[in-house]
Amino acid sequence: MAENSPIPDANINPALRFLHLPQPDLSEDTPSDNEELPPAGTIRQTDDDHSDPNNTIFSGPVGPMVANLLITDLTPFGQFLKANMELSDESELKLDHFCSPHPHEERLAMLYAMILSNQDLLRGMRKTASKNWEISMELQHTMRELQVQGLPPDNEPSRVTQVLSKIQAKLTQFRSVLKEKVMQSQTSKGTNFKNIGDLAGVLIKNTKIPRTQELYMRLAFLRFLLSSESGINLTDEEKFWVNVDNTLEHSLNHCYVEDKKKYGEPLGEGHQTLHLDNAAPWIKTINKNAKSVPKGASITGSRKQLREE
Incomplete structure (x- = not known):
């Protein structure tokens, strides 16, 4: 960590300290105002070692092959969530899987699948409510056809x-x-x-x-x-x-x-x-x-x- 990197606040919950990532000092690699930049999406090398491929950096958008390497581990944060939320055993296992090391794109796919699952559940609930409404209406209709005494009018739901x-x-x-x-x-x-x-x-x-x-x-x-x-x-x-x-x-x-x-x-x-x-x-x-x-x-x-x- 560079000397001028901010020091984490002592009041931050220790379980969340992993979210404070060190910021690299790129001042030496920053090109001068007169330096000509390569076209976006191309690769340039540092002046220190033109032969070392580990020193290559991207000057343009990150390509799909590189994006797949951006894997994050949210396991500590998952433990924090489980300690502060009431979850079933099955939900805790699913949370552990979600927080384990995964590429960002995979997590987006997981979230989208969960949204679709909840959407299907809500649709099923609406169908059930519709069936319940049908039988309630049929029951009311039958009682009124039978002239059941004491039945409240329809305007008193x-x-x-x-x-x-x-x-x-x-x-x-x-x-x-x-x-x-x-x-x-x-x-x-x-x-x-x-x-x-x-x-x-x-x-x-x-x-x-x-x-x-x-x-x-x-x-x-x-x-x-x-x-x-x-x-x-x-x-x-x-x-x-x-x-x-x-x-x-x-x-x-x-x-x-x-x-x-x-x-x-x-x-x-x-x-x-x-x-x-x-x-x-x-x-x-x-x-x-x-x-x-x-x-x-x-x-x-x-x-x-x-x-x-």
């Missing part, structure tokens, strides 16, 4: 949102009960409701839900998905219900036939089913509007769509 939140809470609670009872029906705890008719009776007790062939088929399908035979991961609650949405229409008949073979026919008093053509008007209304709900959608966005429609 906060109250409407409150109603939708309460409905979502009830649906989530019933989903949990439904899954628990179907799983119990395959164990010794469900001895009294192994038959699909008995299982349905336990679930729709004290409700206005009628017994239909479609209800039995859906319960048989859920029981298959909740068995070891399905191979579905049951630990992830949300992904399980999305898988239900994505495969239900393709598997109902097969699962229903296999369930009757394994657990018995739903015969006997109280197990008769009601054809949908004879169902109550409110059930027909729900079935009609349910066709407009995207697969995997939810009111609050907790259930995610696994594939594009």
